[in-house]
Amino acid sequence: MSDIKITIIDREGEAHHVEAPTDMNMNLMEVVRMHELAPEGTIGICGGMAMCASCQCYILSHEHLLPEKSYEEEDMLDQAFFVEDNSRLGCQIPIISELEGLEVKLAPEST
Amino acid sequence: MIKTDILIIGAGPTGLFAVFEAGLLKLKCHLIDALPIPGGQCAEIYPKKPIYDIPGFPEVLAGDLVDNLMEQIKPFSPGFTLGDRAETLDKLEDGTFLVTTSRGVKHNAPVVVIAGGLGSFEPRKPPIPSIANFEDKGVSYIIRDPEVYRDKSVVIAGGGDSALDWSIFLSNIAKEVSLVHRRRDFRGALDSVEKVEELSKIGKINLITDAEVVDLKGDDHLDAVVIRHKGNAAEEEVKLTDHFIPLFGLSPKLGPIGDWGLEIEKNAIKVDNTYDYQTNIPGVYAIGDVNTYPGKLKLILCGFHEAAIMCQSAYQRINPDKKYVMKYTTVSGVSGFDGSKKEAKREVVKSIN
Numbered sequence: 054m055s056d057i058k059i060t061i062i063d064r065e066g067e068a069h070h071v072e073a074p075t076d077m078n079m080n081l082m083e084v085v086r087m088h089e090l091a092p093e094g095t096i097g098i099c100g101g102m103a104m105c106a107s108c109q110c111y112i113l114s115h116e117h118l119l120p121e122k123s124y125e126e127e128d129m130l131d132q133a134f135f136v137e138d139n140s141r142l143g144c145q146i147p148i149i150s151e152l153e154g155l156e157v158k159l160a161p162e163s164t
Numbered sequence: 165m166i167k168t169d170i171l172i173i174g175a176g177p178t179g180l181f182a183v184f185e186a187g188l189l190k191l192k193c194h195l196i197d198a199l200p201i202p203g204g205q206c207a208e209i210y211p212k213k214p215i216y217d218i219p220g221f222p223e224v225l226a227g228d229l230v231d232n233l234m235e236q237i238k239p240f241s242p243g244f245t246l247g248d249r250a251e252t253l254d255k256l257e258d259g260t261f262l263v264t265t266s267r268g269v270k271h272n273a274p275v276v277v278i279a280g281g282l283g284s285f286e287p288r289k290p291p292i293p294s295i296a297n298f299e300d301k302g303v304s305y306i307i308r309d310p311e312v313y314r315d316k317s318v319v320i321a322g323g324g325d326s327a328l329d330w331s332i333f334l335s336n337i338a339k340e341v342s343l344v345h346r347r348r349d350f351r352g353a354l355d356s357v358e359k360v361e362e363l364s365k366i367g368k369i370n371l372i373t374d375a376e377v378v379d380l381k382g383d384d385h386l387d388a389v390v391i392r393h394k395g396n397a398a399e400e401e402v403k404l405t406d407h408f409i410p411l412f413g414l415s416p417k418l419g420p421i422g423d424w425g426l427e428i429e430k431n432a433i434k435v436d437n438t439y440d441y442q443t444n445i446p447g448v449y450a451i452g453d454v455n456t457y458p459g460k461l462k463l464i465l466c467g468f469h470e471a472a473i474m475c476q477s478a479y480q481r482i483n484p485d486k487k488y489v490m491k492y493t494t495v496s497g498v499s500g501f502d503g504s505k506k507e508a509k510r511e512v513v514k515s516i517n
Contacts, residue, residue, distance in 0.1 A: 094282055094431030098416060104209050105415060128351045131323055132412055134291050136346075163288055163415070 057150055062113075062158040063090045073148045081157065082108035082143035095162045101144035106133030108143035109160035118151050134163045166243060168194035170478055171263055171273035173250045173421070176204020178452030178467030179279035180233040185475040187240030189488060192501065194243035194273070196250045196265060198284035199414075203230035208285055208414060219465055229464075239500020245269050249284045253424045253448070261447065275447055275478040278426075278433060279467070280454040282416035290321065290410045294380050302386025303408050313338045313407060319389050320344070321377050322411035325352040330411065332359050335368045342370040342403065344377055344391060380408065421454075432456035440477030441470045447481060449474045 056072040061084070063069060073084045082097045085108065099105040103125040112119065116139060122130070126145045130136050140160065146152075170186050172179045175197035183193040201207050203226075211227030218224055224232075248265040253276065256262055263271045287305030289295060295303060307313075307330055317340040320331050328350060331343045343360065350357045364371040372391060379390035381402065389408050393399035418431055426443050427434040433450040435441045437457035441449050451474050452467030460466075479488050497507025 092431055094416075094418065098282060099205075099209050102210060102213060104213075107415070128349075131347050131349070131351065134288070134412070161291075163291070 057153040059155040081146040113156040174279035175202040182471035183237040198249040200247040283418040285414040316406040327411040328356040
């Protein structure tokens with residue numbers, strides 16, 4: 054077991070302090086789904102291929118420790134709404150031990 | 165009125181394979197899908213992505229899987245109502261169902277199968293507060309009839325293929341075409357990007373990059389859009405236009421199915437997984453990603469399995485007096501409704517003297 058603790062602020066503004074495993078090849082979008090912090094069907098629609106922006110979130114800490122955006126992620130964020138400078142797609146952020154204490158906020162659901 | 169044995173809502177892989185399983189039982193199918201082409205998510209979101217967990221296919225592109233399924237069900241001549249969304253479900257006096265689409269096409273069948281995945285794909289609407297007031301009054305999210313834009317001024321927003329392609333197309337019809345995009349980079353086919361660049365240089369497309377439409381103006385009808393440059397509120401311009409067409413892709417919504425009186429849990433339809441994937445409305449089944457039950461896995465292969473099981477139950481519902489004995493395709497082959505017949509070659513028995 055190697056879990057890290059991260060804080061996820063849901064779309065209603067409520068902060069959740071949750072555990073995220075680093076040894077299960079998980080990404081941030083999957084952690085949000087695992088803890089059911091956004092209704093099914095409103096997050097991870099494409100399954101994690103960076104082909105929708107339903108897992109967009111704002112990174113509030115550890116930004117320098119995240120992997121660079123891939124072309125696909127850049128591209129998708131480019132099509133998304135409510136994009137800020139700290140926007141990332143949760144599905145492109147692998148859960149690694151360095152992210153202990155990470156804080157993120159889910160972007161609004163785009164309709 | 166379209167009449168069929170099994171009416172399938174959703175033409176993704178699960179809905180398509182249900183046609184095959186139904187066909188083996190001599191049941192005819194008709195499919196309704198909001199997208200203009202069959203394939204569902206595989207066609208709309210990731211046609212070029214390889215899938216590795218379809219049994220028997222070490223690797224198959226989502227688009228190829230759809231093509232293969234279409235080939236596999238061809239003998240059973242399914243009907244299609246495409247580019248149209250199933251809107252209402254009514255139970256008739258004779259126990260059959262009437263499903264009406266948003267364009268008013270009526271479908272009648274004794275069995276309805278919802279294979280709707282995550283729902284119907286609908287255009288994504290940009291978060292401009294007043295946008296709903298201008299829908300069909302200058303704002304549209306899809307282009308049905310390009311002639312509407314003849315000699316008009318049009319503002320298109322978006323950076324993907326459809327924004328590029330429609331800008332090119334409308335540049336020959338409209339009086340003025342402006343393409344507004346948040347970045348300088350466009351994603352889309354290279355030749356479309358180059359064509360837009362070329363048309364912009366000769367003044368046929370007014371290319372506005374690093375910009376975003378943030379507000380709409382007009383009384384009864386759209387008169388102008390407010391374009392913000394470089395995300396800076398101080399750099400806003402009011403641009404007069406007759407039409408605004410935001411093209412930001414599609415996203416799936418459960419939509420009207422959610423109001424059909426079906427038991428919904430976590431944005432999915434609850435079904436009886438111990439038996440036949442029937443919903444709380446007898447005669448209405450839900451298979452594939454749209455359903456939920458304890459242990460549900462949203463995998464294409466699970467949708468295929470559910471389709472086969474569902475068809476047995478649908479057969480009993482349609483033919484209450486008959487007892488169906490399952491036959492293997494290796495034994496009985498596949499007899500299409502189109503007269504085609506596929507079967508294994510017979511072994512030749514010949515003695516050698």
